[in-house]
Amino acid sequence: RQTLEEMRALYERNQADVSEAKSGRPDLIFLIRFRHCCLLRNQRCVLAYLYDRLLRMRALRWEYGSVLPSSIQFHMSAEEVEWFNRYKKSLATYMRSVGGEEGLDLTQDIKPPKSLYIEVRCLRDYGEFEIDDGTTVLLKKNSQHFLPRWKCEQLIRQGVLEHILS
Amino acid sequence: MSDAYFPVDPGLGLEENFLSLDDILMSQEKLPGRAESTLPRLAFALGQGAGTGDSLPEGSKLEIPLWLAKGLHDSKRRIISVELPKVYKEAWRTVFSADANVVDLHKMGPYYYGFGSQLLNFDNPENPEIAQTILQTFITRFRRIMDSSQNAYNEDTSALVARLDELERALFQAGQKGLNDFQCWEKGQASQITASSLVQNYGKRKFTDMEG
Numbered sequence: 001r002q003t004l005e006e007m008r009a010l011y012e013r014n015q016a017d018v019s020e021a022k023s024g025r026p027d028l029i030f031l032i033r034f035r036h037c038c039l040l041r042n043q044r045c046v047l048a049y050l051y052d053r054l055l056r057m058r059a060l061r062w063e064y065g066s067v068l069p070s071s072i073q074f075h076m077s078a079e080e081v082e083w084f085n086r087y088k089k090s091l092a093t094y095m096r097s098v099g100g101e102e103g104l105d106l107t108q109d110i111k112p113p114k115s116l117y118i119e120v121r122c123l124r125d126y127g128e129f130e131i132d133d134g135t136t137v138l139l140k141k142n143s144q145h146f147l148p149r150w151k152c153e154q155l156i157r158q159g160v161l162e163h164i165l166s
Numbered sequence: 167m168s169d170a171y172f173p174v175d176p177g178l179g180l181e182e183n184f185l186s187l188d189d190i191l192m193s194q195e196k197l198p199g200r201a202e203s204t205l206p207r208l209a210f211a212l213g214q215g216a217g218t219g220d221s222l223p224e225g226s227k228l229e230i231p232l233w234l235a236k237g238l239h240d241s242k243r244r245i246i247s248v249e250l251p252k253v254y255k256e257a258w259r260t261v262f263s264a265d266a267n268v269v270d271l272h273k274m275g276p277y278y279y280g281f282g283s284q285l286l287n288f289d290n291p292e293n294p295e296i297a298q299t300i301l302q303t304f305i306t307r308f309r310r311i312m313d314s315s316q317n318a319y320n321e322d323t324s325a326l327v328a329r330l331d332e333l334e335r336a337l338f339q340a341g342q343k344g345l346n347d348f349q350c351w352e353k354g355q356a357s358q359i360t361a362s363s364l365v366q367n368y369g370k371r372k373f374t375d376m377e378g
Contacts, residue, residue, distance in 0.1 A: 037237030048174075048185045055173060
């Protein structure tokens with residue numbers, strides 16, 4: 001916001017100088033050009049910063065899943081939240097259209113799987129976790145479980161569970 | 167291991183990438199130059215006058231960042247004329263041709279290659295030689311970078327990396343990453359699902375935010 005203020009101030013001063021230059025002081029052209037350079041530079045920095053934020057948010061979607069933790073959401077502006085929701089939606093439509101009737105979840109199985117069920121250890125207290133056939137598992141710190149792969153993958157990526165190799 | 171965050175790379179050759187953060191940092195580096203004609207009211211902004219009403223006399227020496235030099239440079243050269251920084255001049259060029267491996271490129275301005283490529287944008291009779299020197303230094307140093315990046319596993323690499331400029335550091339890190347991935351695969355960790363590095367870094371940073 002501060003840079004926008006600065007840009008607006010510079011632009012207004014530039015306008016004043018342009019009108020003055022037109023009325024017959026040609027050596028002020030350098031000044032105008034100088035200010036124009038500064039404006040362009042500020043614009044470039046702001047754009048690059050915002051674009052980088054977008055790239056990071058896109059990466060977060062692939063790492064964290066559809067719901068971002070509230071502390072991240074607190075730092076995002078309203079436009080960024082909207083962009084994130086739209087990205088989520090287009091990703092979901094794409095995934096649905098790719099793999100047959102039910103669609104294909106591209107965020108699963110980033111590394112090629114070796115077996116259907118995997119051994120996991122819980123790193124943090126997470127609470128209860130329900131599997132497909134209805135049983136709930138209580139995830140407390142350091143408890144080990146033998147769970148189907150597709151359910152755990154998200155939690156492992158988020159750092160809640162830890163995958164153990166035998 | 168496989169990260170989803172892909173930042174914009176710096177540009178190669180004569181053009182920079184508009185949105186690349188590396189390029190923006192690189193174009194912040196300063197160049198020596200000279201004012202070709204009197205510049206009214208600019209003295210204050212460029213740090214040499216007493217008040218806003220002063221004008222810079224013709225021929226005064228300036229140190230300007232690259233982005234400003236590119237903007238103010240005109241083919242008729244009415245405003246600014248640009249001189250080469252020390253590193254790209256004759257004396258240093260002979261040093262580079264003698265032995266390029268010895269030079270501490272990080273101290274000479276951490277963006278030797280990128281900045282040099284941008285310098286070729288300004289007309290200068292020595293441009294072909296500058297281009298040739300940059301290319302030759304890169305070729306000579308590359309072999310050593312590749313060797314060291316592929317053979318330093320789990321070691322402290324700060325001694326190796328200290329004398330490289332930013333482009334070379336990026337190459338070094340790419341080599342290291344490849345080496346680490348290969349070692350993981352050899353140990354059988356390729357099929358182990360890990361928490362992503364973003365998550366791990368984010369967890370660490372959150373604590374500092376809350377305390378600070």
